[in-house]
Amino acid sequence: MQHLCPEEPLTPSEPLISIPGAGESHCCLLHQPPRGPLHLRDCRVVRELQGILGQTKLTLPRVFIGGRYIGGAEEIRQLHEIGQLKKFVEGLPAAESGVCEMCGGYGFILCHECNGSHKCYSEKGDTIGFRSCTDCNENGLIRCPSCSAVAL
Template identity: 55%
Template sequence: MAIFSSSWLKLPSNVNKPTPPPRSYRSLSCSSVKDILDLCKSEPETEVLSPRSASILNRIKMSTTVLLRLWTRSVAGQSGCKVPHGDHRVVIYYTSLRVVRRTFEDCSVVRSIIGGFRVPIDERDLSMDFKYVQELEKITGSKDLNLPMVFINGDYVGGVEEVRQLHESGELKTMLERLPVVESKTCDVCGGLRFILCQTCDGSHKLYRQKEGFCPCMDCNMNGLITCPSCSTVG
C-alpha cells in the first residue's frame, strides 16, 4: 500500500484557481481589432482579363491542342497500322454501354459533335462487336483503350477533349471540309443501330448440327448480330 500512498486522494493545489485559456486563445486575446478586421476581409476578386490577354490565352490553348493532337496521332500510328476502311470518312470507336458513366457521356458528346456535320461517319461500337476491340488494339498497339477515339480520313485525331477543343477553335470544321458531303438520315433497316439479328441463327449465335451438336454460328458475332447490309458501307 506504500506504493500508492495517499497522494491521489489529496485535492490538487490548484483546484480553486481558474483554468488558463488555451494558448491559441491567449495569443488571440493580444490581437488588436485591426488584426481581426484583416482576418474578416474577403479575398480579392479575380482579375478580369483584357481582350488582348484573352486572345493570347486562346492562342496558347489552340497551340497546345495542335501539339497534343500530333502527339496522340503519332502514338496511335506507332504500330504502322491504318484504320480499316477509314479513308474519306470519320471513324468513331465508342461504346453504347452505360457501365462507366463518364465514358458513355464522353462518347455521346463526340458523336453529337461529329453528327452535326454532313460527312460520312462510321461508328464502331465496341460493345456490339468484339472485332472492333481487336481492331483498335491492333491500331494502337495497346490493350489499354480510352474511349472514344476519333479518326478522320484514317488519321487519329483524339478523344473527347481534343474533339471539343478542335470544334471550339473551328479547326474541326476545316478538317471535315475535305471529306465528301452526305445527307444524314436514319437507316430504315436497323434504325441507326448499324446491326441486325443474324438470320442464320436468329440471334442465338448457336447452330445445331446432327453430328456435331451445338456449335457457334460463323455468320455473326458473339452477340448474334451482323452489320446492317444497308448502312454498313459508308460513303
Template identity: 60%
Template sequence: MWVPWLKSPTRIRTNNPESPNSDFRCSSFKDVHILFEDDPPKLPHSPVHKSSLLNRVRISASIIRVWAAAYHRPPPNAHNRIVVYYTSLRIVRRTFEDCRAVRSILKGFRVKMDERDLSMDSAFLEELQKITGSKKNLTLPRVFIDGKYVGGADEIRRLHEIGELKRMIEGLALAEPGVCGVCGGHRFVLCEWCNGSHKVYIEKTGFKSCSDCNLNGLNRCSACTSVVF
C-alpha cells in the same frame, strides 16, 4: 428487333438514352472494361480563350503531331469519312459522357460517320488494338478523320472550340439524310442464320456457335456501316 437480345445470359443494366431498350447484353464485357482503366496520354495544354490564329495553329499542330506519331495504321474503310470508336455502355460515367459528347459534336457536321461501338462488337476492340498496337491503356472515344488519328474527347473538344475541327472535316462525304431503312439507325441487324442466338444446331454434333455473326448474334448493317467480317 432489339427484344431478342434479352435472351442473353449476361445482362448489363444501362441508362443509355440513345438505346431503345435499357437492358443490354455484352458477352465481351471484360474485354471492353479494360479500356476504361487509365487516363489518356496528356497532350500539351493550351488555353482556348487565348485563341488567335497562331494559337489555333499551334494547338492543332501539337495535337496532330503527338497522335500521328502514335498510330501509323489507319482503321479499315476509313477513307473520306469520320470513324469513331466508342462505347454505348455506362460502365464508367466519364467515358460514357465523353463518348456521347464527342459523337454529338461530330454528328453536327452532317458528314459520313462510321460509329464503331465496342460494346456491340468485340471485333471493333481487336481492330482498335491492331491500329494502336496496344492491348492496354486504350481509352474511348478515339476519332479518325479520313483515316488519320485526331484524338480523344479532350482533343476533339479543343479542336472544335477553336474552329479547327470544322476545317479538318471540310470536304468529307456528306451523310445520307434520314435514318437507315435496314437497321433503323442501330447499325446492326440480327443474324438471319441463328436469329440472334449465336447458336446453330447441327444434326451430327448438336449445338455449336454460329459462324455468321458476332458474340451478340448480330451482324453489321451492310447498308450503313463498313462490313469487315
C-alpha cells in the same frame, strides 16, 4: 495530339466505337459535332490501333480524319469548343440525311442464322446439340448489309 497513320486519301471522320448499347457512353458525342458521314469500326481493331499509336491502354472512340489521328472523345470535344475541329472537317462531304431502314442507324441487325441467340442446333458428326453461331458476334448481331461501311 495529331499522329500520322498510314497514308489514306481524305475521307470522312471514322470513330472507332464498340457495338451499340455495349460500349462507351462517349460514342454519341462524336455524332454531334461536326455533321458528316461517320463510319463505325468494330472494336476488334483495338490491337491494331494500339500498335499504330504505340499505346497499350486505349479507350474508344478514336477519330481519324484523312489518315491523321485526331484524338479520342475528350480531344474532339476540346477541339470543337475552341473552334479548331472545323478546320479538320472542311472539304468533307456533308452527311446524308435519314437513317438506314434496315438497322435504324445502329449498323447491326439480329443474326438470321440464330435469330440473335448466338446458338445454333447442330447434328454434325458425333456431336448433336447446340453450338455457338459462327455467323454473328457474341451478342447475336451481324453487320447491317445495307449500310455497314466496314468489311471484316
